[in-house]
Amino acid sequence: MDYVFPNEINVTWTVMIVLYPYITGLVAGAFIVSSLYHVFGRNELKPVARFSLASAFVFLLFATLPLLVHLGHPERAFNIMITPNFTSAMAGFGYIYTTYLILVVLEIWFVMRADFIRRAKGTGLAALVCRALLFFNLHEDEQTRKGDHKIATFLAGLGIPLACLLHGYVGFLFGSLKANPWWATPLMFVIFIFSAIVSGISVLIFHYFVVSFLNGWKVDQACVRSMGRYLWGFMIVAVALELLEILSIAYKQTEEWEVLGELIERKLFLSYVVLQFMTFSLIPFLLLGIAALIKLRERLANAITWIAATMLLAQVLLMRWNVVIGGQLLSKSLRGFTSYFPGLFEKEGVLIAVIIFTMPFIILYVFHRIVPLFPDAVPKSARTAER
Amino acid sequence: MTDCKSFNRREFIELVGAGSGLLLVACGPVPPPPGAQAKDDYDWTKHYWAYAVDTAKCIGCCACMRACRAENDVPEQYFRTWVERYRIMAGGEVHVDVAAKDDHVFEKPAEGGDVVKAFFVPKLCNHCEKSVCNQVCPVGAAYNTKDGVVLVDRKHCIGCGYCVQACPYGSRYIHPQLHVADKCTLCYHRITKGMLPACVHACPTGARIFGDLKDPKGELSTILNQRRFRLLKPEMGTHPKCYYLGLDREVV
Numbered sequence: 001m002d003y004v005f006p007n008e009i010n011v012t013w014t015v016m017i018v019l020y021p022y023i024t025g026l027v028a029g030a031f032i033v034s035s036l037y038h039v040f041g042r043n044e045l046k047p048v049a050r051f052s053l054a055s056a057f058v059f060l061l062f063a064t065l066p067l068l069v070h071l072g073h074p075e076r077a078f079n080i081m082i083t084p085n086f087t088s089a090m091a092g093f094g095y096i097y098t099t100y101l102i103l104v105v106l107e108i109w110f111v112m113r114a115d116f117i118r119r120a121k122g123t124g125l126a127a128l129v130c131r132a133l134l135f136f137n138l139h140e141d142e143q144t145r146k147g148d149h150k151i152a153t154f155l156a157g158l159g160i161p162l163a164c165l166l167h168g169y170v171g172f173l174f175g176s177l178k179a180n181p182w183w184a185t186p187l188m189f190v191i192f193i194f195s196a197i198v199s200g201i202s203v204l205i206f207h208y209f210v211v212s213f214l215n216g217w218k219v220d221q222a223c224v225r226s227m228g229r230y231l232w233g234f235m236i237v238a239v240a241l242e243l244l245e246i247l248s249i250a251y252k253q254t255e256e257w258e259v260l261g262e263l264i265e266r267k268l269f270l271s272y273v274v275l276q277f278m279t280f281s282l283i284p285f286l287l288l289g290i291a292a293l294i295k296l297r298e299r300l301a302n303a304i305t306w307i308a309a310t311m312l313l314a315q316v317l318l319m320r321w322n323v324v325i326g327g328q329l330l331s332k333s334l335r336g337f338t339s340y341f342p343g344l345f346e347k348e349g350v351l352i353a354v355i356i357f358t359m360p361f362i363i364l365y366v367f368h369r370i371v372p373l374f375p376d377a378v379p380k381s382a383r384t385a386e387r
Numbered sequence: 388m389t390d391c392k393s394f395n396r397r398e399f400i401e402l403v404g405a406g407s408g409l410l411l412v413a414c415g416p417v418p419p420p421p422g423a424q425a426k427d428d429y430d431w432t433k434h435y436w437a438y439a440v441d442t443a444k445c446i447g448c449c450a451c452m453r454a455c456r457a458e459n460d461v462p463e464q465y466f467r468t469w470v471e472r473y474r475i476m477a478g479g480e481v482h483v484d485v486a487a488k489d490d491h492v493f494e495k496p497a498e499g500g501d502v503v504k505a506f507f508v509p510k511l512c513n514h515c516e517k518s519v520c521n522q523v524c525p526v527g528a529a530y531n532t533k534d535g536v537v538l539v540d541r542k543h544c545i546g547c548g549y550c551v552q553a554c555p556y557g558s559r560y561i562h563p564q565l566h567v568a569d570k571c572t573l574c575y576h577r578i579t580k581g582m583l584p585a586c587v588h589a590c591p592t593g594a595r596i597f598g599d600l601k602d603p604k605g606e607l608s609t610i611l612n613q614r615r616f617r618l619l620k621p622e623m624g625t626h627p628k629c630y631y632l633g634l635d636r637e638v639v
Binding site for chain 2: 006008010012067070071072073074080083084087089090091173177327328331333
């Protein structure tokens, strides 16, 4: 019954290409949170403003790694910038990525210059690194602080469209492929941006709670509550767009729905219907709604928010999986489906993916050791003592 | 043995040299295939290659697949060309399969039932005028030649697989050993020497027709002027140059 074109039996894009949009999504989302504070003056987000900017930076550092692992010839990766084919959506990647990386690095430099100066005045290797980063200019006064702030705000504002471009571009890579009915939708661009913001806020909430717990810090309630509300809002838009896309195709009952309906029913029922929507979208939606609308005890509200954020991290990963892998399960013969199950130890397997995904967290820790990402964190014991 | 020993080295060389000279005078140079030109004379602006498939003539022998594999060293489990077998059952159900095993021989269908219509359809890269694989290649390794062939620069391809995803016909794959995109080249190394692509050469029934659209009196142009044909997935806007004669609506 099933007929798959013979070259489509093996899936070309696997775990690494699932991980790549996932990591860039985290970058874009984390950056948006930092900009909510730096540009839009959401002062309640100040406790995580530096942390979110640094998170965007470390994820950005590793965003290209899955691609390099995936490429048949990683040594030719720079061909994409040396001989770009401008009719290709992918050709813009090198430029967009580099521009964004430069912007994030500059913003970090201006936002954290005072901290780098403080650290540079100390001793040891970290101090030397900081001095080098500051071009050995440790001068600082009210005027320089004002200037830094001005430039950082400008960069944060400029970064918002760039963040959208970086991740919207990833959606465009898929959405513009007319040969694949599962991908070819203009909505893909927008869906990717919103899901990126969802994953970015989620990883910040998840990580903020974990770091606070491990260090015995008091979690800033106003900050968490605000992030929880933003997360709720953005996840509603993201999921609504995802549903709208599929419902409009289903309702139109065109020829492509015959095969897409079958794809969902036969190949993606568990990962798409049961897990992505019924479990990891619906439950966080309800949990965040409860946390936002009902006055709960702090600990309970925090637990609910953390669980919802963790589930949404999984939801976005599932979404990436269902897009990237799901689209390749469907044969362009429109007559059948192939199968794919990830390997654990292969070159593009789960283990390498886990290692790549862990790296940004390690670098973030190193970053934090050089320049504290939570300078205003209050230890739980101190707060109790004050009382 | 004793006779052989009676020749010394000088006598032997003289004998072989004289014999070879006589043979060359008698036979002349090895004649080129009909219509062949030396590669140095090839002018790609004077040709525009295209392909037609007369589906009614295909008998599913898959000689084309074997010839392609031998000529182009196609890796196992991947295909530059393949032949699809369609069986339309009495209830309207459509069964499609490919002789994908190494010997490329169609197996007896496992399922029974009344077949009301059956036919074979050879497939290959459509060498589209507006090839989407060319459009999406981020480094320009995929390109359309002036004589109408879509090729891959193996020394420039980064192996990202974007072209594989973009091709509506499933004609591309990532070469498992070379790690670059690979596909039908219309046997470019042969056609630029005036030879036919291996699949066309091997086809015993003339189901595969190769020709030059810039030759108005050529076989391909004549067929396209006289016969009705269809393109695969014309809605993709890729302007494929593989023309199908007598194609059933079930074929995509």
